[in-house]
Amino acid sequence: MTVRSRLALGLAALAVASPHPVLANLLQERSQRFHPVESSAGIVAAQEAQAAAVGAQILREGGNAVDAAVATSFALAVTLPQAGNLGGGGFLVLWLPKRGPMATCAAAARGPELPEAIQLGRGEAVALNFREKAPLKAGPDLFLNPDGTVNRRLALRSLLSTGVPGTVAGLTQVQQRYGCLPLATVMQPAIRLAEQGFAVGPELSASLEAAAPILKADPSSAAQFFKVGGAPYRPGELLKQPLLAASLRCIAQQGARCFYRGPLAQALVALMQDQGGLISREDLERYRAPWMRPLRGELQGHPVLTMPPPSGGGATLLQLLNVLEPLQLQTTGLNSAATIHRMVEAMNLAYRDRNRLLGDPDQVAMPLDRLLSSRYADQQRQRIRLDRHRPAAELEAEPLPLHGGTNTTHLSVVDRDGGMVSTTTTLNTAYGNGISVPGAGFLLNNEMDDFTAKPGAPNAYGLRQGSQNAIAPERRPLSSMTPTLVFHRDGRPLLATGSPGGSRIITTVLQVLLNRLVHGLNLASAVAETRIHSQLWPDQISAEQGLSPDTWRLLEQRGHELKLRPAMGSANSAEVRYGGDHQGLPVGSWGVADPRRLDAAAVAERP
Template identity: 45%
Template sequence: MQNYPKLLICLFLTFSFPMSNFAQSGRIPVRAENGMVVSSHYLASKVGEEILSKGGNAIDAGVATAFTLAVTLPSAGNIGGGGFLVYHGANGDKTAFNFREKAPLKASVDMFLDEDGQIKDNSNHEGLLSVGVPGTVAGLYKAHQKMGNLPWEELLEPAINLAENGFESTYNMNWFLKWVKEHHDDELYAATAKAFLKNGEEIYKPGETWKQPDLAKSLKRIQQNGADGFYKGKTAKLIADFMKEHGGLITEKDLANYEAEELAPVTGTYRGYEVVAMPPPSSGGVALIEMLNILEVFDLEEAGANSAKSYHLLTEAMRRAYADRALYLGDPNFNPKMPLEKLTSKEYAKKLQEGIQIDRASKSDSANFNKAHLRYESPQTTHISVVDKEGNAVSLTYTLERSYGSKIVVPGAGFLLNNEMGDFNPIPGHTDTKGLIGTKPNLVAPGKRMLSSMTPTIIAKEGKPVLAIGSPGGRTIINTVLQVVVNMIDHKMNIAKAIESPRIHHQWLPDRTRFEDFGISPDTKKLYEQMGHEVYEAGSQGQAMGIYIDWENDLLYGAADSRSYDGKAEGF
């Protein structure tokens, strides 16, 4: 392959660093020949790499890594949440799996409201009403049954071993353990204390061995019975009985009826590359393609990486795509007339480009959209990128929603439940400046999937995948993935530099831009503000995990975002 000049890694890296399993550090990618896994926990990445070395394919490694993260990264890795997987084979085959959570059958449009029509006790984010029917196990099982190579049982074994025998805890969990200790007397969180605290009472110190016997038993049931080991039988009964006892809505029928979906990805093009991404109920793919279509007419390479001009153009694309996200997107099974073809078309992008001034900020006009402001969405998600020896690529993002989800562990089952119901619009028809939005496409309905920002993406060239990328970060996910893609294609950065570069975020409303509080110079900020943009600074944005495939030299380059405390790229 000879047509990848805009994505070529600096050639000196090919000769300066040995083939190895050394940890990716900063702006230096890990290099490998036969396969690679990048995730937010080094133990999970190692498990995925070992699956590849045993002859597993990218799907096998993605499944094994995801189950391992359910043990080692409980803030986001899960069997009690949901997410999305995008696949692109070396032969050009591409598909996607939707395992987003669903609202229980007893859910209703006003389920979170009190008599005055206000949200009661933050019930859309806390407590059992916030829990959606989990999808992770069904999605991973469906992907494996369709495309896996190694036996299902083998893929669960590493996670079970880590849960049973334990592993060293890290500082990454410290704040959560303190929270659990403070709430261990609360009946709703009693099983959380049992699972996460030493003897149910004391905080594990970093380096101490943490074991999860109840989770190991749940994983064994999945190992032995596939998806039925979660959605039927003992695990399902444990969930349903706990829900019934404490006022939750999920029943054994909800669990037995849950099904993951295989979908066609949404696709677009950008400067000769194909963009392959997740369709709704993820908003990420549609918004990413729309933004890239808008940007394609502008010379970002000439504008310069991380310049005020580049940030301005990125912002204007973000502004327009996020407005369309809020107006149109939701679960396609409940919104069959979403204009996806229009939103991802070059013709529509051309109309949006016409309103962009090269040196002046637009204004997000709330009057054009019922004064809607976008809601907060938790940044606690996690992403896995995998490429196997054949060059097949997987991009997998899944989540519990907030960090550690609802913080509620199912007694006897050992895993955390999500609080994804908070991603629905909670008050029908009500929007305000605090961030609530009440438009129809994403209102609660029984069996409906809530809208997501997760953006697992694969960039391809001439029918072959060249980049697998994704990130956690809630509403910022789409813009994080956008900037990594632009950094590689337009600014010719290697995968590690593209991921490490500073990031911005604009989501249409409120009309202001989030700058990471490091890496962006005061001069750049000043020039950007002089164009009419309002800026505020915040901490790290996202934790991108990516792999670049150099087909010409038969090499893989991976990078785990240094914003991830325990992240690592593992290749061989």
Template identity: 35%
Template sequence: MSRRSLVFALSVAIAVSATAAFGSPHDPKDVTASKGMVAAASKLAAEAGVEILKKGGNAVDAAVATGLALNVVESNASGIGGGGFMVVRLADTGKVIAIDYREEAPGASTKDMYASEKAKAEKLGVYGPLAVGVPGTLAGYQMALDQYGTMTLAEVIQPAIRLAEEGFELSPTVAKAVESNFENLSKFTPEKANPFLMDGLPLEAGQKVTQPNLAKAFRLLAKDGIGAFYNGPIGHSMVDNIQKQGGIMTANDLQRYKPVLRVPAEGTYRGYKIYSMSPPSSGGITLVESLNILENFPLSDWGHNSPKTIHYMTEAFKMAFSDRGNFLGDPSFLNIPFEMLESKKYAKMLADRIDDGKAMQEVPATDPSVDEHWSTTHFSVADAAGNIVAVTQTVNYFFGSCLIDPEYGFVYNNEMDDFSTNPESVNSPEPGKRPLSSMSPTIVLDPDGKPFMSVGTPGAWRIITSVAQIMSNVIDFGMSMDEAIEAPRFTARVLGAKPDVLQLESRIPESTVEALKLRGHEVKVRGDYDLYFGGAQGILFDSGKGLLIGGADSRRDGDVVGY
């Protein structure tokens, strides 16, 4: 199906954020709008972004407002105690830039700090004070506003302040995250400092949550700017709390933190231009390499999620993940062979290794040092002028290190877990180093160079395979935005030199699963709409009709708001 056909096939409603009633919450629900749109993991956060758009802000302003609101309504997944990546396409110049506000290792970090059996057994890099990396979210937001926005932090933070003070009903997804992490939340954060616990028990879905401590932090930020965090009372509270519990972060670590402007990872897929996040995120390059391999095969002829299509995609993912482990990390600490990894010629060589009837049982050695968890979040924003922003950010695990600031109410990340415990790894901890990530905020242009898609998802290393599938669903199989997001997913990678289990959602037919087993794949079938595969948000652009078409993942609390 041509691009025009697939876009117009889904353009059946006019410019509203309301959706029609469907029989299932998982039925595709494309939302159309003509002026601006935010697709996020929470309707309240998406509304915060659109509120800023309606007040005259651009997509960057709205993205920061959305991210701050997500800190309130989905604080288990991201916030000012974490970090992330932002990819921006500027309408006036067509330039695409990437902002890296990934967390850093504190200055006292060492390569072997998590290598001992004691450190592994006690999960020192996962929970508690030694798991916390230096946060970058606010520094990244400020860079984005200063260089590409039109409004101040004090202006865009207002919806988040209101949400924190007035409260909101706890969603089922966040309530489940609270319940799942109840033991560690109770261990590291006193109940009086945790708005998600009451009378020794986790709050349930539907109960109202107010966050006066977080509102206090946001009001300080509105008044004094990000200095209140990096060189002021909010950051001092964080450092004091971490050090009291045995951590190594210092005030100097916060003061030294700087976001970095990066050149985005670039590639093409069947003529569509891809811009995604570059290292220290592995996402963009591994996505581009995977799609470069798959471009050699007629997936649309083989059928969506057919045994052959899944087999070839799985093999491509394995080889791309092998290179991810061998070559990718913080570019300030190692030389990365960008040209090779993004090369069509190199991808063709890898494509030729795929055996149609037999799954690879060994892939060149890799270093599987990263395993981010579900708590990441993604949102996509577009404004009337044509600016596009794709943001993926995180605190790593749900509720990060399970430390919540006792005075200012924000969750501390556990991003140090994204380093390898192996001191010899290219991704081992070092002072000021940024751990390898899989986050893949992605902007796609059509073959004529016009905006086509903004997409991303949480989901750890599954981020890369999910974004690749969503893009293929649209480009190869003519799906609408939300149809592509809701479609059944699968994922694969390598661990060391050996392929990991091929994991599939149960909606993929049993006959397909059996055919994959016959090819030699070890298979694990998961739930039908499994949160393991993330919670994608995306926007398609119909430049001919001037429409924005948004989709949000029902695997999570995703929603789209446009006007």
């Protein structure tokens, strides 16, 4: 066991021994090396600092967590073009209290209670699915060459790779129902950033330079993201996007109609017709973002709410929690070889199920109840050999156990009433397919690659998926996005988290939750801790720098192959703070911007 693991166990023992549990927990969390940003009111944690500041500004102006999340998301479309977007899609999970200064601000506009909502504690939770859809003209052979192989260029870098975007529909819909402020007010900061420009940060500067071959292949993208003559923007230089500002202003004035029936729809359809894309006016007019009932699980008695399919992330996360909690990982220690081995074996089993069994619930049947049952978790746990790795080929050869990004961005918001929003949006890979809509200033997604182009053939993230996720008209591709909310045992809101990272999103969220609730780390330490990942194929553990040579060697002795990988994910997270008066009312919040991303920030609302 590492020194860090022994320290965490010792502090946990001290907390248990203390006659003052609130004081003991505070002692344990404040004695760690990393600390979250603290606020006496709300907080926004996002992948880019200027966008996070927009969300905090909206909180100061009287907005709630939904207003701040929507404002931040639209700002990310300006300041984080590699992932923030108008031309992509995503998922959102929210919990809002039914009492408090902002609880009834939009009640009149909401209408009848949503049947998909969950009543938890003093509030309600609901999920929103604004994932992209396959165009009506799409079919299962869309990306296949004549010899049956997958054409990776078509799947990633052509207009055929673009699904019908959902971001604008989702953000405007959730803001209209649950926000406190007018849409125009919420969007104004993003419009200003696009029109007046913003200082490019080091991460965006490096990202644009790396993506130059993709972006410069499209005249509209080249004009938007590079200076006259093609030079990249350096850190500190001002990037203005007047075409994007005009598009944002149209959405602020007309809502989703601008994008799906108005000027932006016309521009998008014209591009598709001119250059061989599939999206039609009918595709845009038919697009809807449905409300959904969150999936519910538990960890250490804490209710966990997460996204249902077509997110493969939520179901896979809950499967992992069900399998791992009885293994008492707190006794084997944080990131010890024994703990990592158990996690990896559980990950491989869960990803096997994800790839074979999950898909769009509107079009395919899935055995979700059985997958998330305690009985099935017991069966999966029995498949884990505690002393030896089970090879992927061995697991893949078994019959089905049941019958029946990396460019994405995540943000978490907590407001002063304890309202929480966790939302993840994406273009799929960085800058999507690199193609911008002429005259409109926004990039298009390449989410069609998240479908199964050919059963067993890996996608951009190495996932080998099955026919449940085949391309079909109006089907939504399976996703790993996993926006997640966690609550105290009595139903009070606790934390919001999630991450970008393609197939690594699920395991990133898993480790944040385990670090926080099982290993006793504070939120900042939970986010900063070294991460590992395994997804059945390729049959190896991806590991960030930070595991000891001894741990590495012990895992190899169990039959694992390890590969050192770059930093994984960006788990920007927020947590509700409570006082010691036991009245159950929030007294502030904590926020953490994942240190893996240079431009990420947690920005506090200052009352």
